[in-house]
Amino acid sequence: MNFVRFSLILFVVQVLFSLAMLLTSLFNSNSYAMYHTISISIFMLLTGLLGVYFSLKNQLSRIIANAWLIISIVTAYLSIQISPFFDNPFKPVELTLVSITTLFWVIDLYLAYRNKIPVLKI
């Protein structure tokens, strides 16, 4: 499959994930966890929408830059979710969705690399 089209699908799925996570924050009684979830959801939503735009405009370099940014931030989010300050009933759902998102972009960058797209030159 064409790399840009594949990225477009991933960005759309990411937008859906971020909306789902935004929904879970409505039922969150732990304010620290709620703010953390809202922050990552908004980040994922914005980068997802930007990614859709970049994919539709065929802007390869910006898709790659977006992918790097998402990987970097979502791994930061995952690494501190172990803190008891972020405990909430929806934590397993959040962790699953964010982990899948991380995996998406690692695979996407790998595919770009295999397709000889310069993944570091952005």
Place this chain on the structure above:
Amino acid sequence: MSQQKTKVTFDDYSLEEVPKEQRYGLYNLFLTLSAAFGAIAVIFAGGVLGGGLTFSDAILAVMIGNIILTVIGSLTGVIGAYSGLSTYVGWRFPFGRVLGKIFGFALITVTTGIGWFAVESWFFGVVMNEIYPNNPFFSVWVAALWGGVLMIISTYIGYRALSFLSYFILPQHVWLVAVGLLLAVSLHGGWGAVWTAHPSGSMTIAQAITATVGLYIAGSLIAPDITRFAKKARDAAVAWALHMFVFYPLLIIGAVAIVLLAGSVIVTEDMLKLGMGVGVLLIIVLGQWIINTVNLYSGSLSFTNAIPIRRDYSSIIVGIIGTILAAYWGYSAGSSLAPFESFITILGSLLPAAGGSVFAEFFIVKPYLEGIKDPYLRFKLEPGKKYSEVNLVGLLSFSAGAAVGLLLPDLGIAAINALLVAFVVHILLAFLFKKANIKYELGTYEYKGGVVK
């Protein structure tokens, strides 16, 4: 053919101009320049300001310091983008080939490449040992050893590895520090309490500006090591200004807030208390990794400039020396570290004087005294052209600037004084020597194309 290409890529055009097709865009430059802010030292420096200033005074001091650093870094960055040369090869124009080699080796290979690389590797070992105290793999000297090797590997690869580390680590670093700070602030009384908190000690705004500028003046003056990869000179200046106003204030002012509220200088300790153990580990391990890659990268470029071997090889030589030093300090519980730190600090304080001479040569002497208006041609290596071995004006202006910086450390900002004195003296001497028809460029070296020896 492909083998030759690999060689060139790993060498990172250390002794020649970076070709236009191998250059990068604004986003890459912005993140790669920001790699220097991976250092925990930046957050700790904010802690020092928080110990002596109120929050509003600290913001004022950091912003003034930031403006000074933005001007200096943008100007050096632009020189790198126009010339496509590393800082030290560029130094051959104001100082001559021989002096450029000596200054590069003394002011960067010894200080940043070996000295600070060793100190940061040792510190990496100390932190690892604090987190895992009873594991022999994490004893100070062993951790310093494997940490140093890790950093040498990334530096061996060069700019591409630095880009990779920056893309992955920098946004992550900011998220982790921001979340840690916000949590800590909300637990200690919120932002309202930050604005009304009083520091435990006292510090003048001038001292704080000096500290803010001093922390990053060296990084500002060797910006061409990174900005030579810029597609456009404007990108170099914008990336520099952006990275100064996005990461630097966030890390420093954030640390000030923590110190004012919690009284603890060590932000990472606050984050550990909040249960953010893995996040803290990432900040320390990846932060030290990226800052030491930056240190060793500049060290290897200046070493290659002095002794013309491939940059990837020189990163191994310089890195091994630094790693052995770090492991020795770890093994001997930090003995001989303090005098060495003083030595490289004094040596590093001479750097602003060199920066003043470079500015004078590029922005005044070349265009107005030598008539080279096109900025792309001012520091250009042209095959068949002859260059000087020693530039007397460069030597004298550097000496004047260095003397002022060393002898008057308490008069204003010593680094800026040194830079300005060297700048003015360089222009005056070049003008006077030319007017009196005195030859101040001694010896000749003919550049034959390719890498410069």
